[in-house]
Amino acid sequence: MCTRKMYHLTMAMAVGSMLFWPQAGWSMDAADAPETVEINSLSKSYGGVHFDHAMHTGIASCEQCHHHTTGAEVTNSNCIRCHAKTGEEDSVSCKDCHSSDRFSKKDLLKLEDPKLYHIDKPGLKAAYHLNCVGCHQKAGGPTGCQDCHTITEAGEKMFQTGKFAPAPTAGSGHGGHSSH
Amino acid sequence: MKTTVSRRNFIKGGLAGTVAVTALKESSSQAATFEGYPDGMGVLVDLTRCVGCRSCEAACNQEQKLPPPEKPFDDFSVFDEMMHGQKRRTDETHYTVVNRYDVPGLEHPLFRKIQCNHCQEPACLTSCFVNAYTKTPEGAVIYNPNVCVGCRTCMIACPFYIPTFKYSSAFNPRIMKCIFCYDTRLKDGKPPACVEACPQEALTFGKRNDLIKIGRQRMVETPGKYEDHIYGEHEVGGTAWMYLSSVPFDKVGLDTHLPKEPILNFVKDFLGIVPMVLTIWPALFAGFHLLATRKDWLKNKNDDAHEEE
Structure with missing residues (x-):
């Protein structure tokens, strides 16, 4: 008898907990998101970006940046074909899906799967820039490199600018045919 | 047959x-x-993504240890430079350059990176009578300065005007051009320096065959965004570097009158007689x-x- 009682209780708890389970997962909204995000995992030529997440939630909807992972139901007719029922993801961070070692041998090997649909998923660096710059161009946000992040010493060296800027006479240039 | x-x-x-x-x-x-090596690598250049930041130019200069530029790589006044009525082009100190194209009707200018396109059947290679050029199975067209006699036939043969001569050194003939970072990167399976530096992934590195699929997928997923053509898929027998554009390719300075056949086919019979x-x-x-x-x-x-x- 005791085991049957336990069974019923367990069932009841299971069903009960299902009722309170977040439906299809869309429990997170902009208010639950962090105020700011430090985007600096790839920082090399440029320093990290101090991203004001709270400010951007007023401008863009969640799915404009997070796709089908959080914030709203999938509406894009192309994405909905597969992601109509995938619900909210546990991880919503860009780096959870977008590879930080894009074009490495290992990364390219993943494309060998003949059934893979997302053969064109940008790496992490491009995911940031395509998303941010793409929107900023349309919405009139800042688009210059140093509008969002400061150049580092390594960056100055690579771009040969700042203290690594070429001396006015440096560079053989175009064999004396320079037009300036 | x-x-x-x-x-x-x-x-x-x-x-x-x-x-x-x-x-x-x-x-x-x-x-x-011959349609090129089956696993040859390539790069798909998407002009709709390029923002003209010149990171690729800077990375190329650093990787290939080229002499310092006249202006820093974050100086965008170079886009206004004209040489003999033409936009900037590659030379012995620049293996790659980015040019700006103001296309009428477009809100934003387009930028196009120029470098060696690493043809499947390179005209430079076939024109070279000392065999200084090699097309590697990885896809790169590389060059051996030790056998070069400085005849510059490759400069005339190239349909994209890429190989340039190091005029500053008359007694040590040397052709200068992009080598797909073969020595330092490609032969180890790594992408060239420009690709790694590009913030926008305007440069997508991968197997040439996969890049064509990726290009087609972009066209399908964003109807109307792209011209229905991948420049370099068939031009001069196919190139390892290919372009996607939102405007006709001649608007961004690409030669749209190139034959689909390799340049070699037009001179093969003659060269065979030599x-x-x-x-x-x-x-x-x-x-x-x-x-x-x-x-x-x-x-x-x-x-x-x-x-x-």
């Missing part, structure tokens, strides 16, 4: 030249079916000369004999 030369045909043909031409035709039909001319003709004409002058020679010999008498 194989043309066999039987003994009878050989004799019928009579002339050695006929045989040479027969053999030539056979070899041309074989070469025309060894024949060099080997058979001297013997043949020496023979003609000897025949023509035989009478004189005999006459002289007889005269000499008479004189001795």
Whole structure:
């Protein structure tokens, strides 16, 4: 008898907990998101970006940046074909899906799967820039490199600018045919 | 299609030249079916993504240890520079350059990166009579300065005007061009420096075959965004570097009149004759000369004999 009682209780708890389970997962909204995000995992030529997440939630909807992972139901007719029922993801961070070692041998090997649909998923660096710059161009946000992040010493060296800027006479240039 | 030369045909043909031409035709039909190495790598350049930041130029300069530029790589006034009425082009100190194109009707200008397109059947390679060029199985067209004699035929052969001559060193001939970072990166399976530096993934590195699929997928997923053509898929027999654009390709300075066949196919027959001319003709004409002058020679010999008498 005791085991049957336990069974019923367990069932009841299971069903009960299902009722309170977040439906299809869309429990997170902009208010639950962090105020700011430090985007600096790839920082090399440029320093990290101090991203004001709270400010951007007023401008863009969640799915404009997070796709089908959080914030709203999938509406894009192309994405909905597969992601109509995938619900909210546990991880919503860009780096959870977008590879930080894009074009490495290992990364390219993943494309060998003949059934893979997302053969064109940008790496992490491009995911940031395509998303941010793409929107900023349309919405009139800042688009210059140093509008969002400061150049580092390594960056100055690579771009040969700042203290690594070429001396006015440096560079053989175009064999004396320079037009300036 | 194989043309066999039987003994009878050989004799019928009579002339050695006929045989040479027969053999030539056979070899041309074989070469025309070469479509590049199956696992060759490439880069897909998406002009809709490029923002003209010049990171690729800076990375190339650093990786290839090229001399310092005239202006820093974050100086965008270079986009206004014109040389002899033309936009900037690659030279001995720049293996890659980005140019700006103001296309009427577009809100934002487009930027296009230029570098060697690493043809499947490179015209530079076939034009080089000392075999200084190699197309590697990884897809790069590389160059060996040790055998180069500085004839610059490759500069004329290239349909994209890419190889340039190091004029600053007259006695040490050297052609300068993008080598797909072969020595330092590609041969180890790594992407070239420009690709790694690009913040927008305007440069997508991968197997050439996969890049064509990726290009097509972008067209399908964003209808109307792109011209329905991947520049370099077929141009001059196909190139490892290919372009996607939102405007017709001639609006961004790409030559849209290039043939689909490799440049080689237009000169193959002629080039095939060169060894024949060099080997058979001297013997043949020496023979003609000897025949023509035989009478004189005999006459002289007889005269000499008479004189001795």
